[in-house]
Amino acid sequence: MKVRLVAHTPAPELVVARAARTCYSHLDLGSLPFGGDPAAASRLISRLLDSGHLSPLEHAVFTFAVSDVSRVTLAQLTRHRLASYSVESQRQVPVGPSSYVEPPSLLRVPGARELFSAQVRSAIDCYRRLVELGVRREDARYCLPQAVTTSLFLTLNARELLLVASQRLCRRAQWEIRRLVHLMVREASRVAPALMARAGPPCLKEGVCPEGRFSCGRLDELRRAGAAGGPRQGGGGGDGRPEVGSGA
Numbered sequence: 001m002k003v004r005l006v007a008h009t010p011a012p013e014l015v016v017a018r019a020a021r022t023c024y025s026h027l028d029l030g031s032l033p034f035g036g037d038p039a040a041a042s043r044l045i046s047r048l049l050d051s052g053h054l055s056p057l058e059h060a061v062f063t064f065a066v067s068d069v070s071r072v073t074l075a076q077l078t079r080h081r082l083a084s085y086s087v088e089s090q091r092q093v094p095v096g097p098s099s100y101v102e103p104p105s106l107l108r109v110p111g112a113r114e115l116f117s118a119q120v121r122s123a124i125d126c127y128r129r130l131v132e133l134g135v136r137r138e139d140a141r142y143c144l145p146q147a148v149t150t151s152l153f154l155t156l157n158a159r160e161l162l163l164v165a166s167q168r169l170c171r172r173a174q175w176e177i178r179r180l181v182h183l184m185v186r187e188a189s190r191v192a193p194a195l196m197a198r199a200g201p202p203c204l205k206e207g208v209c210p211e212g213r214f215s216c217g218r219l220d221e222l223r224r225a226g227a228a229g230g231p232r233q234g235g236g237g238g239d240g241r242p243e244v245g246s247g248a
Helices: 012-022 038-051 055-057 070-077 104-108 112-132 139-141 158-168 177-191 218-227
Strands: 002-008 062-072 084-087 147-157
Touching: 002 147, 002 177, 012 038, 012 055, 038 055, 055 147, 055 158, 062 070, 062 112, 062 158, 062 177, 070 177, 104 112, 112 139, 158 177
Parallel strands: none
Antiparallel strands: 002 062, 062 147, 084 147
């Protein structure tokens, strides 16, 4: 998996800070200074996050180039509708023999990786043979598994990225999309650290868990650690991958 921030709003935190000041100023918009102290902008962004006044964050936009993710993760990612996607077309781009993702859990089950790889490679070979027989790629692809990889361009604003992070960095989210969102937040943090400072699951960032009876139990772990005076628990989701973007 590869994730790269290819474009973003210039001076994203200054833009957010000016948008926020607009809400509290009677001055003509043209007279409000665009520049300013980055430290002051960071403090203002922190207050916005504290108060839940998040609409100014929508003025900061990030575009990512993503490659080598499975169609499983693509389906999960595109459920976040306040974003724009341009995805590699299977109608136009042929699928290669090694273009698929192997879940790391296969390594923990004897014989699982070999069985999985054999089945995926067989399906991709079937696809190749159908194309060679003259079947159009758009029809031959019906035999392909969800493990096959794809690439995409993804654009979303800072508010939506924080929402995606709150849901997909949760330990209950699947490992691949957790990894993807972690990398997205890490990339965005390089140009907007204050905006991404609280990117993460609600149990870590807000001390609450919206999952109810489906909770993974992490919030209880954090509370027990806090009551015992122990360190705050970070940790991964069982596969050694970090879950919280900006601080990892």
